[in-house]
Amino acid sequence: MNLSDPVESIKGVGEQTLKKLNKLNIYTVEDLLYHFPREYEDRSTVRKISEIEYNEVNTIIAKIGMLPQNIKKGRQILTKVNLRDDSGSLFAVWFGQPYLKKQFQLNETYLFSGKVTYKYGQIQMESPDYEKVIEDKNIFTRRIIPLYPSTYKLSQKIIRQLIHNALEETQNQLIEFLPLWIRKKYQLADYNYAINNIHFPESDHSYFVARNRLVFEELFLLQLGLMSIKKQMEQERKGFAFKPISELEDFIRGLPFELTKAQQRVVDEIKEDMSSDKVMNRLVQGDVGSGKTIIAAIALFIAVKNNYQGVMMAPTEVLATQHYQGLMPILEQFNIKTGLLTGSLTKKQKENILKQIAEGDIDIVFGTHALIQENVAFKSLGLVITDEQHRFGVRQRTILSDKGNNPDVLIMTATPIPRTLALILYGDLDISIIDELPPGRQKIDTYSVDSSYRHRVYQFIKKELMSGRQAYIICPMVEESDEQELQSVLSYTEKIKHEFEGYHISYLHGKMKPKEKQKIMEGFLNGEIHILVSTTVIEVGVNVPNATIMLIENAERFGLAQLHQLRGRVGRGKFKSYCILITDSKSKVTMERMKVMKKTNNGFEISETDLQIRGPGEFFGTRQHGLPDLKIANLYKDISVLKKAQEACLEALNMDPYLEREEHKLLKNKVNQLINEKIKDLSL
Known part of the structure; x- marks a missing residue:
């Protein structure tokens, strides 16, 4: 049997079991072997019935x-079996499995494992696992037993078997692929x-020992795959070698800071980077407010003064417009023509701007997802920038890059990620960190308070408003639907109107049309709106210097990074x-x-703690990054193994950049398999 064989070639996998395994993303023999236990139960100690521990x-x-x-119990059937050894007896009970009645023969000996309770005047073992005693051949009892992630009606016993x-x-078939060294x-x-x-x-x-090997293997292969893609790109894709620009010093000197x-x-x-032809x-x-946008402007300036076009894509129209309005006056002093392409433009406006981009009459385009549509064509695209990149899928970024002939790529994020983890998440990228505000x-x-302080908080907000300041109020997050989110914002806005009489209150939510959102944000920026009640649509990039209060309702529903x-x-x-932060939750988390x-305003410290509390899966949302889910490694707990795997990866590639040596052949096959199956769409 080969590891690549379909899982149904394994003894015991029928049609129904196959469907359940597929739900767990198990399709091949290898998938099944890499379906690792989530925890274990120690059944190595066999007790006499008289020695059992309750609960x-x-x-x-x-x-x-x-x-x-x-025995019929309401709508269910209870199967009851009397078990005895030389020290006493108890009953094993199962609900809803009447077929078990035929499984046991009188006086035959079995191993049973299950939770023991005292109920209805009897000692009971609830839904125990069992197997017939066969000398030295018992696999599910008298040892440490795996417990697996499962799905509806796929029992642990079946998965184990x-x-x-x-x-x-x-x-x-399990041929060693890690080289001996x-x-x-x-x-x-x-x-x-x-x-x-x-x-x-x-x-x-x-x-x-087993887990250490498999964690190392997983992290090592992933990094080797990412670094191989990067190396290949550096070899195959020649970019533009931008020349130094004498005007750049004037541009930087002319900035307002x-x-x-x-x-x-x-x-x-x-x-x-830009001066190299790679x-x-x-x-x-x-971190938030560290000044990434001006760095983007400098890179765009270099590209345009080398006679190339630049593009900057943001996840929301509000943010794209803000970048455009903020940078346009600075850039236009140097005869750089800018444009804005978003979904809310009229057909005529869109046609006009598309024509200007295609003919090279616009040097820098700011925009949203509208930039990746098929009808957007550039005359000579030299630099692609995506802001708040975690909001874009890998493919969207790739589509934008493909509109040029190997343009330079700059990606920006305000979600600080510990550097070692960033190397895993963005193994195909070089990393710069702005670690200073x-x-x-x-x-x-x-401050964090419970809802009994809400009236005092409102009084504090009023005090700030009287001083001419403005406030954000973030509504409780509603997961059920956009409709409920909308209702939540509307009802909250209505509820606080009497509290803040004489002040202009407005609201923002995800279902609004881009033009409506834009109008509200402009009103808030101009000081016409005093309180903005919003969902998390304002989470990214919005810049209103006069706003001094951020009130977050139901703060327990948000992650730390958010x-x-x-x-x-x-x-x-x-x-x-x-x-x-208002929360009534008393949970430890x-x-x-x-x-x-x-305690801290430092985003890197916060991201470390967020990762620790929530675990890497939730923190990264790995799927949207195009990264395969990690099967066994935990990016927080296994940081020391991660460092060793990174060290080994660099050593292997320095020694044998294309893994062509005989001792690396099987490793190369494994890496290629990973790239083709799991991370081929990851790289830009």
Whole structure:
């Protein structure tokens, strides 16, 4: 049997089981073997019935003392079996499995494992796993037992049996692909040993050794795949070697502020990239308000003064318009023509701007998803920038790049990600970090209160409004539907009108047309609107220097990174700013989050904690990044293994850039398989 064979070739996989396995994304023998346990149960200790511990899982060896009975309990059938050993007796009970009555023979000996309780004056073992006692051949009891992620009506017993069958049938197929030098240097177990012991560990030690090997393998292969793509791109794709621009110093001197050291460092990295004929593929991450937009403007300036066009794509019309309006006056002083392409333009406006882009009459286009439509054609696209890149799928970014002939690519994000993890997430990119805020950025005082303080909070907001300031109020997040989200915003706005009589209150939500959103944001920016009640549509990039209060209702419903993004909407001007989190939740996770928000304004610290609390899957939403889900590695807990895997990866590629040596042949096949099946769409 080959690892690539369909899973139905394994003994025991019928039509119904196959459907259930497919729901778990198990289609091949290899998928099944890489369906790792989520936890384990220690059934290695066999107890006498007289020694059992109540409300715990116990393993016993017992004979069938009486013929099984099926008893009707309401609509369900209870199957009851009397079990005995030389120290006592108890009853094993199962609900809804009447066929079990025929499974047991009087006086035959079985191993049983299950939770034991005392109910109705009887000792009961609830829904135990069981198997006939066969000397030295019991696989599901008298040992450490795996518990797997499952789906409706696919029992642990069935999954265990299928994996056991697969292991038996593929023993000689698990061919070691990690070269000996890596296994020796990093003390990694053999492939066969690791796969067997992750499913059916011989001991605690065997499990840890197996897991270490498989975590290393997963992270190593993923990075090797990403770095191979990057290397290939560097070899195959020649970009533009932009010449140094004498006007650039004038442009930077003319900015209304001085660049911070961190901004200058990132500008130097970008200039170096752009002057090379390799395609720039750089990620710039910087905290909320660290000044990423001006760095984008400098890169665009270099491209345009080299006679190429530039494009900057943002996830929302509000943000795209803001970039356009903010940078247009600065750029136009240097005869750079800018344009804005969004979904809300009229047909005539759209046709006009598309014609100007195609003929090269517009040097820099700002816009939204509208930029990736088929009818958008550039005369000579040299630089592509995507802002808040986590809002775009990999394919969308690729489509935009394909509108030019290998343009340079700059990606920006305000979601700080710990550097080591960023290397995994963006292994195909070079990374720049702006780790310093511009002078004058206010520290935002953050408070967490329960709803009994709401009236006092409203009084505080009034005080700020009387001083001429403005406030955001973020509505409770509603997951059910857009319709409910809309109702939530409307009813909240109505509810607070009497509290804030004499002040203009408006609202924003996801179902509004872009033009409506734009009008509201302009009203808020111009100070005509005093309080803006909104959903998280204002999370990204909105810049209103006069807004000093961010009130977030039901703060427990938001992740830390999102709370930090929302808080970043205030503190953007010269006035003292505040973020108030209202929550009645007393859960440990909520308390932890609120504590972190009060303690620090540092996005990198916050992202570390967010990752720790929520785990990597939720934190990254790996699917939208095009990354395969990690099967066994945990990017937070396994950071030390990740560092070793990165070290090994760089060493392997330095030694053998294309993995052509004999000792790397099987490794190369494995990496190619990963690229083709899982990460081929990842790279820009």
